[in-house]
Amino acid sequence: MNSADSTPSRLFLLLLLILFGSLSFFFVLPFLQAVLLAGLLAYLVYPVNRRLTPRLGRSVGPTVTMFATITVIVVPLLFILSAAVSQAATLLQGAELPDSEAFDAFSQEQLGTNAPTVETLAELVSNAVQTGIGGLLGNIGGILGGISAFLVGAFIFLFTLFFLLRDGDKFIAWLRAVVPLDTETTDELFERTNDLLWAAVIGNVIVAAVQAILTVLGFLVIGFDNLIFWGVATFTLSLLPVIGASIVWIPAVVYLVFVGSIPEAVGLLIYGSLIISGSDNIIRPLAMERGAKLNSGVLILSIFGGVAVFGFVGLFVGPVVIGLTKTIIELLADERADPRSS
Known part of the structure; x- marks a missing residue:
């Protein structure tokens, strides 16, 4: 096929790709x-x-x-x-x-x-x-x-x-x-994708699980019932940055104050501040060391936006999508700065 014929053929194939790709997406949606x-x-x-x-x-x-x-x-x-x-x-x-x-x-x-x-x-x-x-x-x-x-x-x-x-x-x-990329760029893209998935799926789950266990142990010592519910609530909320487990144990402290259990309230306040929430500052950087290191504001946007679009799965998919966008921008910037790419 000569070059004169290749351009219309390529454009037609691209149109077919857009058509059938869109249909496939709506099938899967x-x-x-x-x-x-x-x-x-x-x-x-x-x-x-x-x-x-x-x-x-x-x-x-x-x-x-x-x-x-x-x-x-x-x-x-x-x-x-x-x-x-x-x-x-x-x-x-x-x-x-x-x-x-x-x-x-x-x-x-x-x-x-x-x-x-x-x-x-x-x-x-x-x-x-x-x-x-x-x-x-x-x-x-x-x-x-x-x-x-x-x-x-x-x-x-x-x-x-x-x-x-x-x-x-x-x-x-x-x-x-x-993928129409050179081998080096393709390898880097796949490596960063793997790091993002590891951080979003495994790293976040580790952090949330540790905080849930610490919260349940604290509530067990104080004498709260329904520990499975508190554990699940803490685990789910700990998947959200900034909010975390504090949205569970702080209301518990307020409740203890209202019912007159002041020593328990003070103990839970200290334990929650130093151990439960403090563990996030230690474990999260270690567990998510391989991640894209997104800005906290961007991370919050990616998680809540992911939940709005994908439901619960968006807790993990959102940061991966935003992280990949950041990665692609960086790869494009590296390619533009590399004189060999011109």
């Missing part, structure tokens, strides 16, 4: 969360699969890895979440209100005569719960209709997880072959 979650989980357990596959075979190894992952990670997580939801309901139903007179006096002293009383707050909470239950019952048809969507999503998740474990190395090799 309804199951994007399931696909992304499968990708993150495949990345997490890939070292195990890499050791099992040579011994068990290319199909049996990923199958064993997948079922082991579901047994060891997914099923326990579902049980923990179920217990946390149950304990949250128990906590709402049996929460001990602070002494009414003491709370009202403190509230009026701080906020004036129009400050809310215990009865007012209790009524607001009760109305909110009733409204939520009413809305839940009103949408029961939608919930039942969502069961089939959940089953389809679960199938997509398992299907994607298996084939990523089995053919993930082939997919990476294909990407390396089709």
Whole structure:
């Protein structure tokens, strides 16, 4: 094919790529969360699969890895979440209100005569719960209709997880072959992507898990119940930068003050400040040493923006997307500064 014919042909192929690429994206879009979650989980357990596959075979190894992952990670997580939801309901139903007179006096002293009383707050909470239950019952048809969507999503998740474990190395090799970059730039891009994934998936989980364990231990010593709920809440909130575990233990300190447990409140305040929140300053830099070292403001934007677009999976996907954008900009700047690239 001569050069005169190659330009129209290339433009036509690009138009076809845009057309079919857009269609493919819209095909995947309804199951994007399931696909992304499968990708993150495949990345997490890939070292195990890499050791099992040579011994068990290319199909049996990923199958064993997948079922082991579901047994060891997914099923326990579902049980923990179920217990946390149950304990949250128990906590709402049996929460001990602070002494009414003491709370009202403190509230009026701080906020004036129009400050809310215990009865007012209790009524607001009760109305909110009733409204939520009413809305839940009103949408029961939608919930039942969502069961089939959940089953389809679960199938997509398992299907994607298996084939990523089995053919993930082939997919990476294909990407390396089709990316129109030189070998050095391609290697650096893949290396930085791996670092971002490690920091977002493994580093964040380590930090959140440590803070959740420390919070549960502190609450256990004080005598709080529903520890599974507090652990799950702390773990989830610790995935968010700046906010972290403090949004759990600080309200607990305030609650202890209101119910008159001053020694416990002081102890939790010291423990939370020095141990729980202080651990973040030590563990996070170590756990996320391989990350892109994003600015804190950009990191917060990437996480909340990721959650808004991708749901819960966006906690991990958001920083990777923003980090890759930063990486690509840096690679372009390096290429422009390199005289050999001209």
